Amino acid sequence: MSSSVLPNGGHVVIIGGGPGGASCALALQRLAAQMGRKVHITVLEGKRFVGEHHYNQCVGVLSPPLPALLKEFLDLDFPYHLSRGLIREYVLHATGQTLSLHGECEPSIALRRVQFDAWFLETVRERGIRVQEARAVDLEFHADRVVVYTESAPLEADVVVGAFGLDEGTGALFRRHTGYFPPRALSSIVTKYHPYPEHLVPLQGRIHAFLPRDPRIEFGAVTPKGNHLTINIAGQDVDVNLMQAFLDSPEVHAVLPDLEGARARHEGDLRFFKGRFPCSLAKRFYGDRYVLVGDAAGLVRAFKGKGVTSAVQSGIRAAETILRHGITRAAFHAHYRMANQDIIRDLPYGQAMRRLTIFAARTGLFRAVMSAARSNPSLQRALFDAVSAHAP
Structure with a gap:
């Protein structure tokens, strides 16, 4: 790699606008402001949550400490108006x-997960973060950048965050280019x-x-x-x-x-x-200029669930690692993986x-x-x- 840190004004592309991707985008924006840094963020999401054109197979029962997590790290009030x-x-x-x-x-x-996801992604838009309604169709990793090909225009990024859940198409892109292997x-x-x-x-x-x-x-x-x-x-x-x-x-x-x-x-x-x-940890869920969060990484508490909470936690932790420690495999291994030890250590028990x-x-x-x-x-x-x- 030509650089181990995210430059001031650097570009982060997040593939996936669900809770993991939305929380990462909001955490990047908030932490960068606190640090006096500039960061450009693009969220790629091909699904249409508004209007409920998409059915989320998650049952949609969200447990503590998610409301406190949203407030403390993202300055968001939980959308209790969506409660069923x-x-x-x-x-x-x-x-x-x-x-x-x-x-x-x-x-x-x-609640209905599609409504929660729509609220989360709309909050990202309201805070001025760019959301591009398109899917990633290919990736190129270079020493100085990542090229993300989409259904519309290609994007160049300093680092890519994968928040695509268990989407097989996007998972195959990372598997082909990074050696990533999805969780069981x-x-x-x-x-x-x-x-x-x-x-x-x-x-x-x-x-x-x-x-x-x-x-x-x-x-x-x-x-x-x-x-x-x-x-x-x-x-x-x-x-x-x-x-x-x-x-x-x-x-x-x-x-x-x-x-x-x-x-x-x-x-x-x-x-x-x-x-x-997912019911296991993914392999190679981080590396030079990329990191995966939530279900894509297998970062979910086995047996206990908490998929949304774990996605939000790992999205926030990815943002903190990118801004505070760098965008190399070594940085993600030393800081992102360590930050998620509460989930990783729990997997064998679960x-x-x-x-x-x-x-x-x-x-x-x-x-x-x-x-x-x-x-x-x-x-x-x-x-x-x-x-x-x-x-x-």
Whole structure:
């Protein structure tokens, strides 16, 4: 490389305008102003969040400390006006038993992710950061710059931030040019439907979480979202048939009012959407003149989720490394990787807990855990933290 630092007035191109990319852009702008430096920022985003032309497969339950994180590092107030309800209780279903879990801390916020993403990216625009509605189609890494080819005009940058989630096309660009290898991932199927309003009232404020015996489904959930319910399942190879079997199972069907005839009442109900989320760390997620954040890097707490919070955290940490320490692989290794050790160190623990929970649910051992939790407040809190993603 010809330079190890971002020059004053340097250009940062962020590929992806979701929470990871938006938080990185806002953190770069804010920190540069505090340091008395100039930085040019371009966010590339090909999706249209406004108007809800895009369906985000994330269930959209955001837990603490995200509101505090937005305020402290980005000077943003959390958009509570987007809330579809507060989640204070989780009902765990496993081995034929149910267990109600209540938290003592700030509730989670249920919302529509596409609306949250639209708000976040619009905030980036309002603060004067350039957002280009285009996808990256190729990259060139040179000693003195990075060339980002887009669907419109090419861009030259001093450093590129990858905030593209698990998008296979963009991931392939980084893999071809940098040796990046994406994280392992689980598949997810998501759907929703609108019960009659009076039948939704008893379901508000609580998520029903399921650990089915079917080894192909690792977990499932039913989440209230104002005027509708969102249902999701996850596993290595879940598909539409498994989702239908999940919906038809007696224990799930029992908590889904007015399921019959849902499509007749609302044309868009019970459409299935498929997505993926990471369950391991990516390889070579940083190098000279590039760094990846959030799902693209595999920086998400295994078993616990918190994908949006982790994306925001890693976006902020990437911005701090770029401005304070440099844009080389050595700088990212010494500072960005170190800043994310709370997530990286948690991955083996989270993966082990995930395997143990699946094994216990399949073999019936979880029955003893749930029975013990009924009279053990500490175990109840541990289970609540696990299913709610409140604990770090």
